[in-house]
Amino acid sequence: MAAQAVGRRGPARRSWLMRVRAFGGGIIRSSPSRFAILVFATLVLLTTALLSLPLARAGTGTGGTPLYDAFFTAVSTICVTGLTTVDMATHWSPFGNAVIFIGMNIGGMGVLTLASILGFVISRRLGLRAKLIAASDTNPSRAHAGPVSERQAIRLGEVGGLLATVAVSTLAIEAVIMVGMIPSVLAKGYDFGTSLWYSAYYAVSAFTNTGFNPNPEGPVEFFDDYWFQSLMMIAVFLGSLGFPVIFALLRTWSSPRRWSVHVKLTITTTVALWFAGAITFLVLEYDNPRTYGSFGFGKTLYEAFFMSTMTRSGGFATIDMADMYGSSLLVTDMLMFVGGGSASTAGGIKVTTLAVLFLAAYAEARGKPAMEAFGRRIPRDMLRLAVSVVLWGATIVAVSTVIITQITKSPLDFVLFDVISAFATCGLSTGLTESLPPEGKYVMALTMFMGRVGTVTLAAAFAATQKRQLFKRPEERPIVG
Amino acid sequence: MAAQAVGRRGPARRSWLMRVRAFGGGIIRSSPSRFAILVFATLVLLTTALLSLPLARAGTGTGGTPLYDAFFTAVSTICVTGLTTVDMATHWSPFGNAVIFIGMNIGGMGVLTLASILGFVISRRLGLRAKLIAASDTNPSRAHAGPVSERQAIRLGEVGGLLATVAVSTLAIEAVIMVGMIPSVLAKGYDFGTSLWYSAYYAVSAFTNTGFNPNPEGPVEFFDDYWFQSLMMIAVFLGSLGFPVIFALLRTWSSPRRWSVHVKLTITTTVALWFAGAITFLVLEYDNPRTYGSFGFGKTLYEAFFMSTMTRSGGFATIDMADMYGSSLLVTDMLMFVGGGSASTAGGIKVTTLAVLFLAAYAEARGKPAMEAFGRRIPRDMLRLAVSVVLWGATIVAVSTVIITQITKSPLDFVLFDVISAFATCGLSTGLTESLPPEGKYVMALTMFMGRVGTVTLAAAFAATQKRQLFKRPEERPIVG
Ligand SMILES: [K+]
Ligand SMILES: [K+]
Numbered sequence: 001m002a003a004q005a006v007g008r009r010g011p012a013r014r015s016w017l018m019r020v021r022a023f024g025g026g027i028i029r030s031s032p033s034r035f036a037i038l039v040f041a042t043l044v045l046l047t048t049a050l051l052s053l054p055l056a057r058a059g060t061g062t063g064g065t066p067l068y069d070a071f072f073t074a075v076s077t078i079c080v081t082g083l084t085t086v087d088m089a090t091h092w093s094p095f096g097n098a099v100i101f102i103g104m105n106i107g108g109m110g111v112l113t114l115a116s117i118l119g120f121v122i123s124r125r126l127g128l129r130a131k132l133i134a135a136s137d138t139n140p141s142r143a144h145a146g147p148v149s150e151r152q153a154i155r156l157g158e159v160g161g162l163l164a165t166v167a168v169s170t171l172a173i174e175a176v177i178m179v180g181m182i183p184s185v186l187a188k189g190y191d192f193g194t195s196l197w198y199s200a201y202y203a204v205s206a207f208t209n210t211g212f213n214p215n216p217e218g219p220v221e222f223f224d225d226y227w228f229q230s231l232m233m234i235a236v237f238l239g240s241l242g243f244p245v246i247f248a249l250l251r252t253w254s255s256p257r258r259w260s261v262h263v264k265l266t267i268t269t270t271v272a273l274w275f276a277g278a279i280t281f282l283v284l285e286y287d288n289p290r291t292y293g294s295f296g297f298g299k300t301l302y303e304a305f306f307m308s309t310m311t312r313s314g315g316f317a318t319i320d321m322a323d324m325y326g327s328s329l330l331v332t333d334m335l336m337f338v339g340g341g342s343a344s345t346a347g348g349i350k351v352t353t354l355a356v357l358f359l360a361a362y363a364e365a366r367g368k369p370a371m372e373a374f375g376r377r378i379p380r381d382m383l384r385l386a387v388s389v390v391l392w393g394a395t396i397v398a399v400s401t402v403i404i405t406q407i408t409k410s411p412l413d414f415v416l417f418d419v420i421s422a423f424a425t426c427g428l429s430t431g432l433t434e435s436l437p438p439e440g441k442y443v444m445a446l447t448m449f450m451g452r453v454g455t456v457t458l459a460a461a462f463a464a465t466q467k468r469q470l471f472k473r474p475e476e477r478p479i480v481g
Numbered sequence: 482m483a484a485q486a487v488g489r490r491g492p493a494r495r496s497w498l499m500r501v502r503a504f505g506g507g508i509i510r511s512s513p514s515r516f517a518i519l520v521f522a523t524l525v526l527l528t529t530a531l532l533s534l535p536l537a538r539a540g541t542g543t544g545g546t547p548l549y550d551a552f553f554t555a556v557s558t559i560c561v562t563g564l565t566t567v568d569m570a571t572h573w574s575p576f577g578n579a580v581i582f583i584g585m586n587i588g589g590m591g592v593l594t595l596a597s598i599l600g601f602v603i604s605r606r607l608g609l610r611a612k613l614i615a616a617s618d619t620n621p622s623r624a625h626a627g628p629v630s631e632r633q634a635i636r637l638g639e640v641g642g643l644l645a646t647v648a649v650s651t652l653a654i655e656a657v658i659m660v661g662m663i664p665s666v667l668a669k670g671y672d673f674g675t676s677l678w679y680s681a682y683y684a685v686s687a688f689t690n691t692g693f694n695p696n697p698e699g700p701v702e703f704f705d706d707y708w709f710q711s712l713m714m715i716a717v718f719l720g721s722l723g724f725p726v727i728f729a730l731l732r733t734w735s736s737p738r739r740w741s742v743h744v745k746l747t748i749t750t751t752v753a754l755w756f757a758g759a760i761t762f763l764v765l766e767y768d769n770p771r772t773y774g775s776f777g778f779g780k781t782l783y784e785a786f787f788m789s790t791m792t793r794s795g796g797f798a799t800i801d802m803a804d805m806y807g808s809s810l811l812v813t814d815m816l817m818f819v820g821g822g823s824a825s826t827a828g829g830i831k832v833t834t835l836a837v838l839f840l841a842a843y844a845e846a847r848g849k850p851a852m853e854a855f856g857r858r859i860p861r862d863m864l865r866l867a868v869s870v871v872l873w874g875a876t877i878v879a880v881s882t883v884i885i886t887q888i889t890k891s892p893l894d895f896v897l898f899d900v901i902s903a904f905a906t907c908g909l910s911t912g913l914t915e916s917l918p919p920e921g922k923y924v925m926a927l928t929m930f931m932g933r934v935g936t937v938t939l940a941a942a943f944a945a946t947q948k949r950q951l952f953k954r955p956e957e958r959p960i961v962g
Contacts (some may be wrong), residue, residue, distance in 0.1 A: 334879060387841050387842060388846065460767065
């Protein structure tokens with residue numbers, strides 16, 4: 001009878017599926033950014049529904065999670081933000097944890113998947129992202145024969161291959177990190193099953209730049225374990241560089257001269273921000289008795305670099321953000337706002353966006369007609385795109401901060417920090433987010449969603465509009481946003 | 482014997498003067514921005530010296546003003562910022578007040594003078610500011626025959642004429658405002674001499690966008706006097722538009738179609754920000770018992786518009802800034818950061834800079850090859866200049882805020898407010914500035930100086946570097962910075 005029912009519903013379901021597919025195909029072609037928003041919104045709603053189930057909550061007779069907390073956690077998971085309004089280590093049942101674990105991976109890979117699909121669609125008109133993924137490959141003819149040509153845009157078959165590569169690489173990197181972490185977790189006295197679970201969770205949470213903790217204490221439990229903390233830093237760092245850069249590093253790590261401008265710009269800016277952040281934290285927090293004040297110089301230096309790495313958008317913390325001086329909070333705000341690399345799981349306006357702004361100011365100051373980096377001319381329209389991304393980010397942060405401040409009357413130090421952390425999907429928190437009233441949680445969830453979806457689709461949608469170019473010196477486009 | 486001494490020193494002094502003049506001429510030609518910094522620094526040091534004299538301080542036997550307060554007041558006066566670390570109404574003697582009164586006028590006119598000189602020097606290479614001042618004139622051939630040509634750059638003789646016009650216009654507008662204010666001050670029971678002095682001081686302080694008060698209570702004393710407050714608003718509003726716009730309004734007020742893009746952009750953006758600010762203050766502060774909570778709707782609306790006007794960079798206040806909600810403080814921060822019109826006595830990144838950023842984002846979103854406004858194409862290099870100005874401003878504000886926060890450990894709400902107020906030479910204060918330790922006062926003074934001199938010279942210095950242009954549609958350059 002069950003088979004009969006399925007049989008009877010079969011054709012109707014198939015035609016419904018076909019209609020959805022036709023609708024999907026139509027919307028991808030007509031408006032790639034609307035398609036991206038649709039995909040993300042669907043994932044969020046699905047995750048919200050699953051997390052609202054009483055089954056997803058730990059303990060019995062609790063009647064499930066309130067909608068605002070389920071929705072917030074769903075957005076935070078799919079957007080790999082890592083902000084929380086419930087205790088992630090104790091609130092969820094094994095089923096809830098499985099939803100979140102899969103959600104982080106889908107969210108993390110989803111960003112690049114989406115970027116690739118958008119890039120493919122747009123490549124018919126002159127694809128920015130698809131080309132950039134192509135540009136991460138070191139094709140000598142491309143490097144010397146002028147701008148990336150239409151022929152180098154990725155074909156339909158290539159998108160499938162690319163996605164498979166991304167998925168396999170993601171899982172492979174996460175597996176290596178996980179295996180490395182197991183001894184550290186075992187050393188804390190956990191049994192093998194728990195150690196496996198914690199290591200897998202931390203590896204995924206770090207590489208996708210989410211920042212959720214499976215254990216009640218969080219990374220603080222591994223405060224004395226430099227091996228574990230270093231693995232976290234490496235995972236977050238790699239994840240925040242973005243796949244175009246990771247692939248370039250994997251294939252041509254030994255010949256940096258053959259890297260594309262995008263790879264060079266991303267790495268240079270990331271490393272510069274990494275050092276600048278660490279040194280600033282060192283100077284500002286050195287004598288703060290509630291943070292680094294009691295540490296020796298070596299430990300302070302290490303934790304300053306750990307902290308600086310996590311602002312990229314890892315979101316793990318070994319000190320309480322609310323204990324930092326206001327000056328360090330503000331520096332963290334700025335680092336989080338910039339975020340990580342383009343087409344990565346990190347958020348923010350992206351390091352290349354910042355680089356393009358500074359290249360423009362430098363070219364202006366030196367009176368040069370064009371922005372230049374690493375012997376290449378950066379097309380002028382990149383600046384317009386960079387400005388659009390920054391304006392988008394600044395507007396979201398400003399509006400959200402004003403609303404949250406007005407609702408809670410909390411100090412700006414904390415509100416700005418948590419709002420920028422949400423926009424840039426970083427996940428560090430002063431503790432304000434979990435104490436917000438339901439309407440505040442919805443505003444924060446919206447901020448996370450717009451921060452994550454906005455910059456990805458902005459870059460892709462805007463790329464579609466760039467038709468005219470000036471060819472003078474060999475040109476290359478770094479990804480912006 | 483005195484005559485003999487003078488006679489003997491005469492030739493030496495003349496050759497010294499000539500050497501200075503030759504040096505000055507050299508530096509103007511070789512580096513206009515260094516010249517601007519030199520002029521402002523000299524004015525500040527001179528004013529500091531005069532204000533440090535015991536003669537400048539009210540009362541006897543006080544031994545003069547501490548150096549940090551004299552320096553701070555000098556910078557605040559010459560940069561027409563209006564931030565104070567002493568009570569302006571009671572601290573200074575008549576001599577001190579005279580120094581400040583003259584300083585405000587020199588500072589206010591100095592900005593435009595400097596802009597004009599820089600513009601003249603640069604016009605040999607393709608002057609941005611000089612041309613824009615020329616562009617404020619409605620020359621029909623200019624409006625229809627393409628971009629402003631080299632021939633339209635202002636000649637040496639014209640600079641003198643321009644400066645005379647500026648000085649006469651400034652004094653004329655200030656005189657009209659002053660005469661209008663006298664009845665209001667008399668109505669408060671002051672004698673005629675005091676009323677004359679207060680009116681003159683307020684007129685100059687308002688039109689130059691300084692924001693100093695001569696009376697102990699400040700503008701609050703005229704809280705029930707809509708006539709007086711309206712005069713202040715008009716003076717601040719006119720001053721913040723800038724002379725290119727004022728001249729265009731004076732000559733062609735009846736035919737807005739003939740206004741240049743710069744005039745149209747400045748007025749449109751200023752009015753848009755004016756309304757946006759007022760409505761936001763209305764919504765956010767309507768129920769705040771310490772600010773607008775006790776007012777009726779009409780009074781609240783009026784004071785919201787007054788407040789919005791003063792963020793341009795007037796700096797007068799009828800409510801205590803520290804009583805506002807954090808949300809309103811943040812909105813004020815943003816409005817102050819934008820500031821007023823280019824080549825005006827207002828500070829900030831300037832309204833046209835903001836407009837260019839949004840025009841770029843709009844063109845990007847619509848897929849248009851060029852920024853357009855009012856039927857004109859905005860040259861692409863304007864965007865680079867706008868980005869440079871914003872980066873300069875954001876960097877100063879960020880560094881200064883981090884330092885002041887680290888020194889004082891004060892809440893970010895107040896530190897950011899006072900630092901942006903200093904950078905944008907606005908002068909509104911939460912009270913933090915006057916409570917700063919001496920090193921904090923020096924940081925704030927430096928912030929005011931760099932905010933004032935920076936944007937003016939950046940625009941001029943950068944203008945020198947713009948040599949290449951694309952001619953497609955008739956082009957016009959709004960002033961940026
Ligand atoms: K995160
Ligand atoms: K002012």
